[in-house]
Amino acid sequence: xQLRDTLRxxxxxVASYRARTLxxxxxxxxxxxxxxxxVSLGESARHYVANQFSSLGTNLLIVLPGRSETTxxxxxxxxxxxxxxxxxxxxxxxxxxxxxxMSPIVVGxxxxxxxQLEREVLVVxxxxxxxxxxxxxxxxxxxxxxxxxxxxxxxCVIGVKLKTELFGGDQVLGQWLRIGDRRFRVNGxxxxxxxSLGDDIDETVIIPVANAQALFNTAxxxxxxxxxxxDDTIATAKERISATITQRHDGEDDIxxxxxxxxxxxFDKIFRTLTLAVGGIAAISLVVAGIMIMNVMLVxxxxxRAEVGLMKALGAPRRHILRIFLTESALxxxxxxxxxxxxxxxxxxVLAAFLPQFPIVIADWSAPLALGVAVTTGLIFGILxxxxxxxxxxxxxxxxx
Amino acid sequence: xxxxxxxxRVFQVGEEAVHALHQVDLTVAAGEYVAIMxxxxxxxxxxxxxxxxxDRPDRGSYFLAGAKVSDLGEEQQxxxxxxxxxxxxxxxxxxxxxxxxxxxxxxxxxxxxxxxERTRRVDTALTAFGLADRARHRPDQLSGGQRQRVAIAxxxxxxxxxxxxxxxxxxxxxxxxxxxxxxxxxxxxEGLTLIMVTHDPELGDRAxxxxxxxxxxxxxxxx
Ligand SMILES: Nc1ncnc2c1ncn2[C@@H]1O[C@H](COP(=O)(O)OP(=O)(O)O)[C@@H](O)[C@H]1O
Ligand SMILES: [Mg+2]
Numbered sequence: 001x002q003l004r005d006t007l008r009x010x011x012x013x014v015a016s017y018r019a020r021t022l023x024x025x026x027x028x029x030x031x032x033x034x035x036x037x038x039v040s041l042g043e044s045a046r047h048y049v050a051n052q053f054s055s056l057g058t059n060l061l062i063v064l065p066g067r068s069e070t071t072x073x074x075x076x077x078x079x080x081x082x083x084x085x086x087x088x089x090x091x092x093x094x095x096x097x098x099x100x101x102m103s104p105i106v107v108g109x110x111x112x113x114x115x116q117l118e119r120e121v122l123v124v125x126x127x128x129x130x131x132x133x134x135x136x137x138x139x140x141x142x143x144x145x146x147x148x149x150x151x152x153x154x155x156c157v158i159g160v161k162l163k164t165e166l167f168g169g170d171q172v173l174g175q176w177l178r179i180g181d182r183r184f185r186v187n188g189x190x191x192x193x194x195x196s197l198g199d200d201i202d203e204t205v206i207i208p209v210a211n212a213q214a215l216f217n218t219a220x221x222x223x224x225x226x227x228x229x230x231d232d233t234i235a236t237a238k239e240r241i242s243a244t245i246t247q248r249h250d251g252e253d254d255i256x257x258x259x260x261x262x263x264x265x266x267f268d269k270i271f272r273t274l275t276l277a278v279g280g281i282a283a284i285s286l287v288v289a290g291i292m293i294m295n296v297m298l299v300x301x302x303x304x305r306a307e308v309g310l311m312k313a314l315g316a317p318r319r320h321i322l323r324i325f326l327t328e329s330a331l332x333x334x335x336x337x338x339x340x341x342x343x344x345x346x347x348x349x350v351l352a353a354f355l356p357q358f359p360i361v362i363a364d365w366s367a368p369l370a371l372g373v374a375v376t377t378g379l380i381f382g383i384l385x386x387x388x389x390x391x392x393x394x395x396x397x398x399x400x401x
Numbered sequence: 402x403x404x405x406x407x408x409x410r411v412f413q414v415g416e417e418a419v420h421a422l423h424q425v426d427l428t429v430a431a432g433e434y435v436a437i438m439x440x441x442x443x444x445x446x447x448x449x450x451x452x453x454x455x456d457r458p459d460r461g462s463y464f465l466a467g468a469k470v471s472d473l474g475e476e477q478q479x480x481x482x483x484x485x486x487x488x489x490x491x492x493x494x495x496x497x498x499x500x501x502x503x504x505x506x507x508x509x510x511x512x513x514x515x516x517x518e519r520t521r522r523v524d525t526a527l528t529a530f531g532l533a534d535r536a537r538h539r540p541d542q543l544s545g546g547q548r549q550r551v552a553i554a555x556x557x558x559x560x561x562x563x564x565x566x567x568x569x570x571x572x573x574x575x576x577x578x579x580x581x582x583x584x585x586x587x588x589x590x591e592g593l594t595l596i597m598v599t600h601d602p603e604l605g606d607r608a609x610x611x612x613x614x615x616x617x618x619x620x621x622x623x624x
Contacts, residue, residue, distance in 0.1 A: 001511050001512075002513050003511060005513075009510070012498060012499070013498065016497075016498040036481075088550045100552055114519075292475060306492075306494055307494075307496055309494070310494045310496070311507075311511065312455065312479065312482070313453065313455060313482060313487075313488045313494075314482070314483065314507060314508045314511055314555075315479050315480065315482045315483020315484070315511060315512065315559070316483075316506060317475060317476045317479035317480075318475055318476075318479075320475075320511065389586045393456070394450075394455040394456070395446075395447075395450040395455040395456040398455065398490065398494060399446070400492055
């Protein structure tokens, strides 16, 4: 039998039994739609996180005080008290050729007030480089000026929400704020960024690192943010940073250097695993659809015993019968899968309309995967009924008893 | 053309063994017109099924056109059915969703004949069997006689040498039955071997040779 004829014959048969065909299409469509939907949502979440990270800056390394065996983990609670990171440590890093720029960071919480208005906010001590490294934009004024980080200046840059809360619609640039027991002049207002992985920059005050150390009465740094010169110098930079600090700390390797890429990779891995797990669970519905296909095809075979007997009488060998029924299962699965894909695409479109800030991506591998799995399922679960058909004894199949 | 030697066919029904055919020997020459008669349950259909390679004997040999077809494998037997044997059944066995033309075309389709050639042969057959104006009709839109004519057209579309008909008029009224018998006899006159099961004595009398079966054995053979 020519392939074209087998297909035509199967399509004809499938189209003639509406109820069972619809049932099977529905089962397969639901299976495929749920796989594609869930996998795409997982992928979307992964992309969302990746985008958030890249908006934080590229080729970034974070230097933390304290030794950690596994990168990304917290510094050890017990053991030798690590030596603090100092501003001089940070400045030493600027001499490395693999480092483009760096910003020492001091973080603390302090009351910020203007006239009678007071807020407890996150105060970040940094240098001018931070703006470029973290892609910070300003809607008014300027960021901290470049200069010697060891010398402070009583100026600050504030988040947009803090600006509204403290100044309302008033003139803000050049105005004075009280942070803790010191006065700072507002030099700029940060553009709104919203939530960006936990830090709400809109409610933050950024002051020169030396002033922050004075404010919080500390000589140490919270961390040092370093930007490597390029993608492929991250590893070198990491090594050189460790070596430099170790040397400065009397040979004691007591810092941890994390690359942002490593954190991102961890997140990426988590989301991938999650996506696969969810997709796998959804794939169970494909198996259910497969079992349904098997049942419906078994019924079809017993309804069409006489037809099978006839085809044998007309000279069709077993393998032809097998092929005809397998083609039917495969066609039904494929059609169901296509319907499922359409349903999934429509569902994602609706979701995208309701969640404009969450970028929905259809995982491009999910469609071929779902189609492949659907057809494979159809074939696997179609084998049993097709074999049953091909093994029907012709004489008995043709007899009316 | 046909030689059966010591054919045995036993069906196991639960505990009981039903001896459907017992020591059947039969020789049929090419071009013969044979009627198989006998009471219900005497093994007529079983014999015809074995002749048509739809069933295998438990013992004995079957030679068809010089070849020992009882020893052939499944695939080769299918090939023999496809090219050498045409079947006509009491219940027509048309595929309900296919049109008359498509039913007649089915053996050609299964054999992988090219569409153009198929159409040509089907058109010829439709005309020859007076079905030209029924080509697009589905079986449920045809009368019994028309359905059996479609079935006969399908049986001969591959130009077999042997036609096996199991009570071909069993489901037809007298007029339609006579018409069908005349078509089959016409094919026989053209040289096809015709073996027909019937329990209508009048139809049996028209055959050139009558075989009477009782309890799975050939009791009488006029040839
Ligand atoms: N597939 C089968 N399974 C069990 N018994 C069968 C089967 N086919 C035929 N028989 C038995 O074999 C005997 C002959 O049957 P059959 O050839 O159909 O008779 P006929 O066509 O002469 O009426 C009957 O007793 C019948 O019940
Ligand atoms: Mg019978």
